[in-house]
Every structure is written in structure tokens, then in C-alpha cells.
Amino acid sequence: MSVSARPVSRDTHSRRRRAINRLVIAITYLFAALTTVPLLAILFYLLVRGASSLSIGFLIHAPRPAGESGGGMGNALAGSMILLAIAALVGLPIGVGAGLRLAERPRTILSNTVRFLADVLNGLPSIVMGIFAWQLLVRPMHRFSALAGGIALGVMMIPMVARTTEEMLRLVPNSLREAALALGYTRWRTSVMVVLRTATGGIVTGAEIQSGVVDLARLQGWRVAHFRPARTSKGWRTPVAADGKGWPDLVLVRERVVYAEIKGDGDRLREEQAAWLQALAQAGAEVHLWRAEEWMDGTVDAVLARPL
Amino acid sequence: MNTRSGADRVYAVFTTASAAVIPIVVGLVFIALAVAGWPALRQFGLSFVTSSAWDPVGGQFGAAPAIYGTLVSSALALVIAGPLALGVALFLVEFAPAWLREPVAFTVELLAAIPSVVYGLWGIFVLIPLLRQYVMPFLADTLHLGSTPLFSGPAYGTSMLAAGLILAIMILPYIAAVSREVLRAVPRSQREAALALGATRWEMIRDAVLPYARSGLVGGLMLGLGRALGETMAVTMVIGNQHQISASLFAPGYTMASLIANEFSEATTPLHVASLMAVGLLLLVTTFIVNAGARWLVWQTARSRA
Numbered sequence: 001m002s003v004s005a006r007p008v009s010r011d012t013h014s015r016r017r018r019a020i021n022r023l024v025i026a027i028t029y030l031f032a033a034l035t036t037v038p039l040l041a042i043l044f045y046l047l048v049r050g051a052s053s054l055s056i057g058f059l060i061h062a063p064r065p066a067g068e069s070g071g072g073m074g075n076a077l078a079g080s081m082i083l084l085a086i087a088a089l090v091g092l093p094i095g096v097g098a099g100l101r102l103a104e105r106p107r108t109i110l111s112n113t114v115r116f117l118a119d120v121l122n123g124l125p126s127i128v129m130g131i132f133a134w135q136l137l138v139r140p141m142h143r144f145s146a147l148a149g150g151i152a153l154g155v156m157m158i159p160m161v162a163r164t165t166e167e168m169l170r171l172v173p174n175s176l177r178e179a180a181l182a183l184g185y186t187r188w189r190t191s192v193m194v195v196l197r198t199a200t201g202g203i204v205t206g207a208e209i210q211s212g213v214v215d216l217a218r219l220q221g222w223r224v225a226h227f228r229p230a231r232t233s234k235g236w237r238t239p240v241a242a243d244g245k246g247w248p249d250l251v252l253v254r255e256r257v258v259y260a261e262i263k264g265d266g267d268r269l270r271e272e273q274a275a276w277l278q279a280l281a282q283a284g285a286e287v288h289l290w291r292a293e294e295w296m297d298g299t300v301d302a303v304l305a306r307p308l
Numbered sequence: 309m310n311t312r313s314g315a316d317r318v319y320a321v322f323t324t325a326s327a328a329v330i331p332i333v334v335g336l337v338f339i340a341l342a343v344a345g346w347p348a349l350r351q352f353g354l355s356f357v358t359s360s361a362w363d364p365v366g367g368q369f370g371a372a373p374a375i376y377g378t379l380v381s382s383a384l385a386l387v388i389a390g391p392l393a394l395g396v397a398l399f400l401v402e403f404a405p406a407w408l409r410e411p412v413a414f415t416v417e418l419l420a421a422i423p424s425v426v427y428g429l430w431g432i433f434v435l436i437p438l439l440r441q442y443v444m445p446f447l448a449d450t451l452h453l454g455s456t457p458l459f460s461g462p463a464y465g466t467s468m469l470a471a472g473l474i475l476a477i478m479i480l481p482y483i484a485a486v487s488r489e490v491l492r493a494v495p496r497s498q499r500e501a502a503l504a505l506g507a508t509r510w511e512m513i514r515d516a517v518l519p520y521a522r523s524g525l526v527g528g529l530m531l532g533l534g535r536a537l538g539e540t541m542a543v544t545m546v547i548g549n550q551h552q553i554s555a556s557l558f559a560p561g562y563t564m565a566s567l568i569a570n571e572f573s574e575a576t577t578p579l580h581v582a583s584l585m586a587v588g589l590l591l592l593v594t595t596f597i598v599n600a601g602a603r604w605l606v607w608q609t610a611r612s613r614a
């Protein structure tokens with residue numbers, strides 16, 4: 001970047017620099033477009049050519065002999081499922097275990113080596129892993145099998161699962177771990193029950209929140225009445241027969257009465273539930289709608305701890 | 309620590325053992341392939357990597373065309389995908405308006421999630437006809453490159469060029485993703501200093517960002533190279549699978565990975581199997597070195613994050 005002495009030439013110089021700048025920016029735009037085009041082309045191609053032959057029959061039937069039309073990919077689909085199940089059985093426990101170790105003792109020689117080799121292993125061609133599995137499993141067993149395939153796939157999963165687990169565990173705040181240990185949890189319970197559960201906590205079901213709320217309330221001296229959802233109608237008990245549908249999940253009593261409707265991630269408040277909550281609120285009752293958020297951020301604790 | 313319960317000890321042993329599985333698997337892969345490929349390496353010696361004779365019936369095995377094809381198709385892919393990926397990464401980190409950033413990043417990442425065999429199908433039914441009818445005649449006749457050795461010979465479609473193009477599309481997202489991470493790791497102060505000195509944004513990138521990120525970007529390219537070297541299905545479907553070494557990109561060829569994929573289930577003689585295992589060992593050693601080097605470079609950059 002030499003600055004020329006004459007003002008005129010500095011002008012052309014900076015104009016040139018700005019032009020180059022614009023040119024580069026334009027090129028990156030062009031490259032971004034060039035990159036997204038193949039994907040859209042491939043997706044479009046698959047949709048146009050594949051959608052017409054897709055049907056339930058195609059998914060569940062076995063293929064016909066070569067030369068005959070019709071048939072399906074039922075066996076291939078079933079095979080994939082079996083393979084996946086075996087692979088998960090092998091790969092998940094070991095992978096998660098390794099991930100826990102990497103996250104909990106990140107700076108040891110073992111962890112550093114494992115992390116490095118896991119990344120390298122991830123990049124090895126699957127065909128190399130394939131003939132490795134053949135040599136170690138198929139050759140001694142004298143036959144190809146879903147078991148051999150599943151184990152091979154499971155082994156290939158381990159480094160990926162381990163690294164993903166580690167990354168997810170890193171996001172769990174350390175204070176949570178410390179709190180559990182301070183409460184006298186052993187290390188493995190801290191890791192498995194607190195840290196791992198928080199990390200996988202992406203999706204919390206209503207039942208999980210409900211059992212948590214019930215436990216917490218009982219501990220604090222509340223009497224709890226809970227009503228099973230209408231779906232399991234067998235054991236469905238409700239004090240109001242006629243308009244029973246939509247009655248709040250929990251009724252908590254301790255010097256005051258609290259009605260709580262529990263919703264897991266992905267559940268929506270149904271109309272009849274909303275109607276009950278509204279009616280109760282209008283009658284002056286204390287009504288709460290508790291979702292995963294309220295359960296996690298301490299709102300529930302605050303409501304339950306509040307004295308009359 | 310001294311009040312550890314029995315369950316804690318079991319837990320510690322389990323997680324440590326799980327972690328130890330990974331180095332053990334790496335070691336086992338090397339040992340298993342070396343043992344299985346040894347008979348072929350002993351019999352043919354150095355000619356295994358220099359000879360072009362691959363004759364299962366006559367019991368002659370030389371992997372030179374496959375090694376050549378692997379290197380050339382991967383290099384071609386790297387030449388095509390490298391600049392594109394770097395451009396996309398720069399676009400995403402430096403230039404893209406906020407509303408475009410996420411959709412483009414998502415699309416590029418989606419490219420990485422498409423199974424290899426789907427790329428192969430697309431290659432056979434879309435890319436190859438396109439090459440045969442338009443691109444190859446254009447390169448050879450319209451641009452008059454047909455007389456150069458690189459673009460000579462009949463245009464079948466299935467070719468080293470098709471393999472290189474498919475590979476380029478497949479490794480692009482990996483390189484772009486790593487480059488993006490690396491560029492993001494460049495400290496703000498580095499950029500601000502360049503801008504404060506009056507640099508345009510491109511000058512800032514050229515003089516302050518790229519030098520800082522260089523080893524990480526090279527690492528990203530090598531990761532892509534590692535993928536390209538070992539990619540199997542898509543390449544097998546478009547490269548033509550001929551045991552020949554030709555200077556022309558229009559000519560069909562072979563790669564180590566597709567050689568194993570094609571012949572493994574049909575290999576009957578022990579020597580044939582051993583030869584394929586030896587090819588696997590060569591592929592393993594190559595990809596291991598490339599990947600290990602790449603990881604090391606990327607880590608160096610990421611660790612120096614200020």
C-alpha cells in the first residue's frame with residue numbers, strides 16, 4: 001500500500017482499491033451462488049424423478065426378480081433398521097462413555113490423544129473401515145451378516161459420538177455439576193443424572209416435568225392430586241364427570257390451592273384445557289401453566305416455596 | 309476423591325475404557341490391514357505400486373493406475389473446490405448480509421449430509437450426460453483444447469473429470485465449514501487495526517485476516533483432501549473403472565477406494581484378497597497422514613485464538 005505523492009494519482013489509486021474491493025465481494029457472492037446451486041439441483045432432481053415411484057408398497061415390499069417391474073425396497077429398509085439398531089447398541093454406550101471422559105478430564109494425555117485420534121478416525125474412508133471389519137469379523141465368522149455390519153458401523157460411530165457428546169457436555173454450566181456434588185451426589189450420579197440429562201435436555205416431555213413437580217411439591221409439604229391424561233382412559237379419575245376433559249394435571253394443596261397444567265416441549269394447550277384454566281382463574285383460583293421453561297428457570301420452585 | 313464409592317470407581321473405569329477404545333481401534337486397523345495385505349506386498353515388492361498390470365486371473369497385481377487415479381481425481385477436486393469453499397467462507401464471515409448468512413450456511417452444510425450414493429446417482433443421470441453433450445465438446449472443440457493431452461480422446465462422459473467434479477461438490481462443504489471456523493477465530497483487533505489504517509475490506513482480509521488464518525485454512529483444505537482420497541461410492545459410479553493411466557481428463561480411470569469396492573466381493577484367490585487389502589493399507593496410510601496433518605494445523609490455529 002504505497003501512497004503516491006500527487007493528489008490526483010492518489011485519487012485514482014484509491015478508486016482502484018475500492019474497485020478491487022467491490023470485485024472481491026462480488027466474487028464471493030458468485031461463489032456462494034455457485035455452491036448452493038448443485039444442492040438445489042440435486043434435491044430438485046431427486047424430487048422430480050423419485051417422488052413418482054414412492055408409495056407405501058414401495059417401502060414395505062421386497063424387490064421382484066430382475067426384469068420384472070414393481071416390487072419395493074422393503075428388505076433394504078428393514079436391513080437398514082436392523083443395522084442401525086446393532087450399531088447404536090455398540091456405538092452409543094462406548095461413544096458417550098468416551099465423551100464423558102473427554103469432557104470431565106479434558107487436559108490429560110489420554111484425553112488429548114483420544115481427541116486427536118477420534119478426529120483422524122472420523123476422516124478415514126469408510127471403505128478402509130469396511131475391509132478392516134471384514135478382516136476382523138466376517139473372516140473369522142465365515143459369513144457376511146447384519147451383526148458384522150452393525151458392529152462395524154457401531155465402531156465407526158464411536159469417534160463421532162464421543163466428540164459430539166464432549167461438545168454438548170461442555171455447554172453444561174459447571175455450577176450445575178458443583179451444586180450436585182455439593183449436595184452429596186456421587187461423581188457418576190452427577191455425570192449421568194445431572195450433566196448428561198441437562199445436555200440431552202433438548203426435549204423434555206410433559207410426564208417428566210409432572211413427576212418432577214410432584215416430587216418437589218411433596219418434599220415441601222404439599223398434598224398433591226394428579227389426574228391422568230384422558231388418553232389412558234382406564235385409570236382416569238376426575239372429580240367432575242360432565243366437563244371432565246381438560247381438567248388441570250395437578251391440584252396442589254398447602255394452606256392454599258394451586259391448579260397446574262403441565263406441558264412438555266411440543267405439546268399445545270388444548271381448547272378444553274384452556275377453558276378450564278380460564279374458568280378456575282375467573283373463580284379466583286391460583287392457576288399456572290408450567291412448561292419446560294418454567295420448570296428449568298425456577299418459576300415452579302418460586303411458586304411452590306411461596307408461603308400463603 | 310478418597311471417599312469414592314464403588315459405583316464411582318466402576319464409572320471411572322468405564323469412561324476411561326471407552327475412551328481407550330478409540331486408540332485401540334486405530335491400532336487394530338493398521339495391524340489388521342498390514343497382516344492381511346502382507347502376502348501381496350511380499351510377493352510383488354515395489355512393483356505393487358509401480359506396475360499397471362492388474363490381472364486377477366493371471367495372478368498379477370499392480371496398483372499404479374488406482375494410486376494415480378486417486379491422486380489425480382482428488383487433486384482436481386481440491387483445485388476446483390478449494391477456491392470456491394474459501395470464497396464461500398469469506399462471504400459468510402465477512403461480507404454476507406445477516407438475512408443471507410444463515411440460509412447459505414445451512415444450504416452448504418446440507419450438502420455435507422447428502423449420502424455419497426445419491427451424489428453418484430446424480431452424477432450418472434445428470435452430470436455425465438451434461439459433460440458428454442455440452443462441457444466436453446465445448447472444452448475440446450470450441451476452446452480448441454482437444455489437441456492438448458489434458459483434454460484429448462473421445463468424450464464418453466464417465467471420466468477422471470466427472471470424478472473430480474463430483475468430489476469437488478462433495479468436499480466443498482467440509483472445507484467451507486472448517487475455513488469458516490478458522491476465519492471466525494481471527495481476533496477482532498486484527499481486523500480493526502487494519503481498518504483503522506485505512507484498508508478496504510479486501511485489503512484487511514488480504515493483509516490481516518488471511519495471514520493469521522493461513523495454517524488453519526491449509527488444514528481445512530487437507531481435511532477436504534482426506535475426504536476426496538477415500539470417497540468411494542460416488543467416484544465408483546462415475547469414473548469408469550479402467551485400469552489405465554492416461555494424461556487425459558476425458559479418459560476413464562480407477563481409484564484405490566473404488567477398486568476395493570468393485571472387486572472385494574468377487575475376489576476369490578487369497579492373493580487377490582491380499583492385494584486388495586494392501587491397496588486398503590496404502591489408502592489408510594495416505595489418508596491417515598493427510599488427516600493427522602490437517603487436524604494438527606487446524607488445532608494450531610484454533611488454539612492460538614486470542
